[in-house]
Amino acid sequence: RKEVEQDPGPFNVPEGATVAFNCTYSNSASQSFFWYRQDCRKEPKLLMSVYSSGNEDGRFTAQLNRASQYISLLIRDSKLSDSATYLCVVLHPSGGYNKLIFGAGTRLAVHP
Amino acid sequence: NAGVTQTPKFRILKIGQSMTLQCAQDMNHNYMYWYRQDPGMGLKLIYYSVGAGITDKGEVPNGYNVSRSTTEDFPLRLELAAPSQTSVYFCASSTLGTGGNQPQHFGDGTRLSIL
Numbered sequence: 001r002k003e004v005e006q007d008p009g010p011f012n013v014p015e016g017a018t019v020a021f022n023c024t025y026s027n028s029a030s031q032s033f034f035w036y037r038q039d040c041r042k043e044p045k046l047l048m049s050v051y052s053s054g055n056e057d058g059r060f061t062a063q064l065n066r067a068s069q070y071i072s073l074l075i076r077d078s079k080l081s082d083s084a085t086y087l088c089v090v091l092h093p094s095g096g097y098n099k100l101i102f103g104a105g106t107r108l109a110v111h112p
Numbered sequence: 113n114a115g116v117t118q119t120p121k122f123r124i125l126k127i128g129q130s131m132t133l134q135c136a137q138d139m140n141h142n143y144m145y146w147y148r149q150d151p152g153m154g155l156k157l158i159y160y161s162v163g164a165g166i167t168d169k170g171e172v173p174n175g176y177n178v179s180r181s182t183t184e185d186f187p188l189r190l191e192l193a194a195p196s197q198t199s200v201y202f203c204a205s206s207t208l209g210t211g212g213n214q215p216q217h218f219g220d221g222t223r224l225s226i227l
Contacts, residue, residue, distance in 0.1 A: 004154065034215070043202055043218035044155070087154065099170075100216065102147075102154035 001026055004090050004103035012109045017078045021106045023088030024070045030092040033064055035073050038085045038105060047073075047086070078110045114138050118203050118219035125193040125226050133188040133222050135203030143206045144186040145170075145216065146178065148199040155202065161186055193226045200224070 006023045013019050025033075033050035048055065050062040050071050061074040071088055088103035119134045137144065142163045147155040147170075157170030161180040175197055177189040186205075190197060200223050204216040 008152065041221075043221055044216075045218070046215035099157065102156075104152060104154040 003027060003101045004088055006088050006103040006106045008104060008106060010107040010109050012111065013078050015078055015080060015110055015112055017110075018074065018076045019078055019108065020072055020074045021086055022070055022072050023103055025090045025101075026069070027090070027092045028069065030090045032091040033071050034089040034091075035062060036087040036089055036102075038087055040084075044087055044102075075108075080110050080112065083108055083110045116203055116205055116217050116219035118222050120222060121220065122223045123225070125224065127193060127195065127226060129193050130189070130191050131193070133190075133201055133203075133224070135186045135188065135219060136184050137205040137217070138184065139205060139217065140183060141205035141207050141217070142183065144180065145204045146176070146186070146188045147202045147204065148172065149202060150199050158188065195226045198224060198226045
């Protein structure tokens with residue numbers, strides 16, 4: 001079983017749609033959670049951290065369910081510029097070092 | 113604002129050749145990392161460093177070596193290039209480790225093909 005699993009997609013949605021991605025993680029000792037965005041042939045960039053109580057940043061809402069070990073990202077009012085791959089990233093301790101584990105990503109394509 | 117700078121951006125190597133991927137950051141970050149990303153896969157950690165003079169293996173260190181003589185630079189060395197090392201390589205840095213919500217800042221990547 002992969003440590004971080006995501007549906008690879010692609011999710012094809014029209015502009016203005018609401019879309020949600022889920023991610024599951026296997027290590028219950030995981031401490032912190034993030035969503036990164038990666039545009040085609042570009043480097044990953046931090047989109048937002050995921051807090052236990054859930055958090056919102058503009059059109060983006062992140063949720064964490066520790067009991068079920070999953071994280072979600074909701075995008076409202078999708079824009080063409082939201083087209084990218086969204087990486088679920090989990091941090092957990094590993095031999096004295098806090099290790100980031102990257103999911104393979106979920107691809108989103110927003111069309112006119 | 114340079115951030116994390118990687119060179120070269122692209123490279124084609126023959127099997128058995130060696131090369132060094134350069135990475136430099138100007139943010140005075142203690143932690144630096146090398147990842148590889150294969151098509152359709154997540155990033156895999158090759159090596160990391162918690163400060164000058166200190167390096168350690170990540171998930172997939174075989175076939176690679178690193179050094180960290182200064183805070184700014186963290187080169188990745190391939191000694192005997194193999195086709196399995198064809199990948200996109202990302203260097204990243206962060207402040208004082210990845211505890212809390214410290215984001216990692218990534219370079220633009222190096223696309224390496226071994227033929």
